[in-house]
Amino acid sequence: MDKYLTVAVTVSLVVFALITQVNCSSSRMRKVTKAQILGFDWENCGQSDDPAVLKSLSLSPDPINIPGDLTASASGSTSVELESPLAVSLTVKKEVAGFWVKVPCVEDFGSCNYKDICDILSQLIPPGQDCPEPLHTYGLPCHCPFKAGSYSLPQSDFSLPRVDLPYWLTNGKYQVQGVLGGGGKELACLKVELAIQSD
Template sequence: MEKWLMLAVSLSLVGVQVNCRRLTNAQIWGFDWKNCGKPDDPAVLKALALSPDPIAIPGDLTASASGATSVELAAPLSVNVTLEKEVAGFWVKVPCVDEIGSCHYQDVCDILNHLIPPGQDCPEPLHTYGLPCRCPFKAGSYSLPQSNFDLPDVDLPYWLTNGNYRVQGVLGGGGKELGCLKLALSLHSN
């Protein structure tokens, strides 16, 4: 599971680049998630809880999660992300711009290595609970007990500052789908 949480956080942080505007006092409402893959996909999320709802950015976040993989998840691990934004009651696919939006990431393991270089300890609370933060992720069950995170101010593209969003990520490796996760959230800034 924490691979999904780390992937979501990692992809969010990777996308925070140039041509962005400062987002302060943003809030996320109505968070929801579900697995969207085949019943025999090897990587599944079993539980994910986030609070408070709405989530304030910047602010404090409490999260717990669990998941499992029946196979080792090793490089190269691709992720195909589809991001949709609700516009006037219709869902519109957000194109991939500067590696943000509906993008295909050829190797998430490489992205994780850039965010958390090999040899560096995993960030808290993953380190405390002995959870991995880079590839390979061994086959088995993973669990993140209820933990607190400090969410800093984040620069986001102006088109991601307000609205309702749906995100789907399909994890792949060796030419096969390994898992699929859908998230729904609303983002509102003051």
């Protein structure tokens, strides 16, 4: 599954998408016929003066079925222009026997650092190509730079396809923290908690 894209919402949707993206070798992947994401919750975890803030994020239904339909809405703002390079640092933890264990970075999955999300966006959607729906309809950008301002994604429907998941990313509870940085400064921080159940 490709990464979901948007501006101040970028951190939250990138975190969600990096969990389910497909870019690993088949030897590390497990075909999943059906999976569910339960108890999705989020919070801003940055400093009070972080320029980019997620103000709202709503995903339904609960549980989210994969494959299946997802309804999402979000809003956020940034007080500064977000321009390349925009680094994203993910910390993924899985609950094991009552303890939170950090998941290492394996083939771009897990607790990984991504040097420039702008490059990733350009690979997914070549410059000059229209942004995918519903971003195009609502005038939301999907390429860097992102101008300072407020952004809003009204309630929109997405179709989630069947995915391959890493062998370690199956059943369990997870915490994912994503930090967006640029120019040597933290720009935003988002923490997500969820549970995954798959067959």
